[in-house]
Amino acid sequence: MDKIDFIQNVSTSFKVKYNNNPAIISTAPGRINLIGEHTDYNNGLAMPIAINRWVTSCLSKSQGSSFSVFSINYGKTVDINPDVSPDTDDQWVKLVSSIIFILSDEYEISTGADIAVEGNIPIGCGLSSSAAFIASISLGILELFDIEISKKKLADLSQKIEKSALGIDCGLLDYYSTIYSKKNCAMIIDFKFDKLDFVAIPKDEFSIIVINSLVYRELANSEYLERVKQCRDGLKVIKRKYDISDFRDLDVKMLDSLKQDKILYNRLKHFIDENQRVRDMQLKLVDDYIAAGKILRTSHDSLKVLYEVSCEEIDYIIDASESFHGWRGGRIIGGGFGGCSIHFVDISMIAEYQHHINNCFRKKYNYELDIFEIKYSSGISIDYRFNNG
Numbered sequence: 001m002d003k004i005d006f007i008q009n010v011s012t013s014f015k016v017k018y019n020n021n022p023a024i025i026s027t028a029p030g031r032i033n034l035i036g037e038h039t040d041y042n043n044g045l046a047m048p049i050a051i052n053r054w055v056t057s058c059l060s061k062s063q064g065s066s067f068s069v070f071s072i073n074y075g076k077t078v079d080i081n082p083d084v085s086p087d088t089d090d091q092w093v094k095l096v097s098s099i100i101f102i103l104s105d106e107y108e109i110s111t112g113a114d115i116a117v118e119g120n121i122p123i124g125c126g127l128s129s130s131a132a133f134i135a136s137i138s139l140g141i142l143e144l145f146d147i148e149i150s151k152k153k154l155a156d157l158s159q160k161i162e163k164s165a166l167g168i169d170c171g172l173l174d175y176y177s178t179i180y181s182k183k184n185c186a187m188i189i190d191f192k193f194d195k196l197d198f199v200a201i202p203k204d205e206f207s208i209i210v211i212n213s214l215v216y217r218e219l220a221n222s223e224y225l226e227r228v229k230q231c232r233d234g235l236k237v238i239k240r241k242y243d244i245s246d247f248r249d250l251d252v253k254m255l256d257s258l259k260q261d262k263i264l265y266n267r268l269k270h271f272i273d274e275n276q277r278v279r280d281m282q283l284k285l286v287d288d289y290i291a292a293g294k295i296l297r298t299s300h301d302s303l304k305v306l307y308e309v310s311c312e313e314i315d316y317i318i319d320a321s322e323s324f325h326g327w328r329g330g331r332i333i334g335g336g337f338g339g340c341s342i343h344f345v346d347i348s349m350i351a352e353y354q355h356h357i358n359n360c361f362r363k364k365y366n367y368e369l370d371i372f373e374i375k376y377s378s379g380i381s382i383d384y385r386f387n388n389g
């Protein structure tokens, strides 16, 4: 479905539910991360691309002070009062409450609102569905109350909201991707210097295929936090010998300090190499997609062996792709331990590849993968604003 049709559907659901037209519509995209995985929380480099999957929010002001939030995906409505914490296990309700608490705390929000929200980004699979959900609703509320903030502030607020709702202390990759992306471009983020660059993605030779393994790992959050800690521990040890202040000052020879601790060594080796892969990708993407695909393949090995965030099913998908001649490389993306992988495939071979990989996978694991070709999208947008002037 294209973006306009998607937005139209959400708007229709809003009208049916609230018997009113929305005053604001805001949309935030999901993302893939081309390269630069598990680098953001260490001030590294990453290279995300916004994709044609979105979360759209429709909003209008209401009488009273509470917020009625209708999740079209879950077919449920919750009423949230900015002064009362909800007693819930539903993640989406936790997120939405946290958005309303934090925004009401920081800004002058004079009344309640009616909100309908829907997403078509697979949830919890490494495509940044939570960041798009948070950013879309937050921007919608801010616009509804005529509160202007910078994109940077919106990213920082979104990070704070997710942390307070779910306790996940992640980096800024997902928020930057959904907020700053430009259509048909990969964005190069330097988290240390808060610097963004854009590279146009060539269109004629290869496509990017996403494969959702449908593997969900309960442990993903705690494992994620453990990786964050291991990197910090490794840096601490190195600092005893070398006079450096930050992860970005690391080079491979300094890892000699970690010879006694193979795990910390491996984690930081991945970080150093992965940043270099972002630099290499920036050059290769433009005119050598075969070399760019090889960078993905090397990154997958590093995430599997050094960072240990892959899983058996996705390793199998990568291995089974290797023998397919139009496949140029691929890797697991996002936090890991399941979820999605991305693949560079020759444009002329897309259908055959999907068929090949699904057949191999079904034989081994006895279920169907969710496979789709992505189109590129732009970052967050206000798609409609009622003008009563």
Ligand code: GLA
Residues within 6 Å of the ligand: 036, 037, 038, 039, 040, 041, 126, 170, 171, 172, 173, 174, 334, 335, 336
């Ligand atoms: C998750 C986090 C991001 C980033 C990636 C790994 O998606 O939300 O901040 O750390 O994992 O690159």
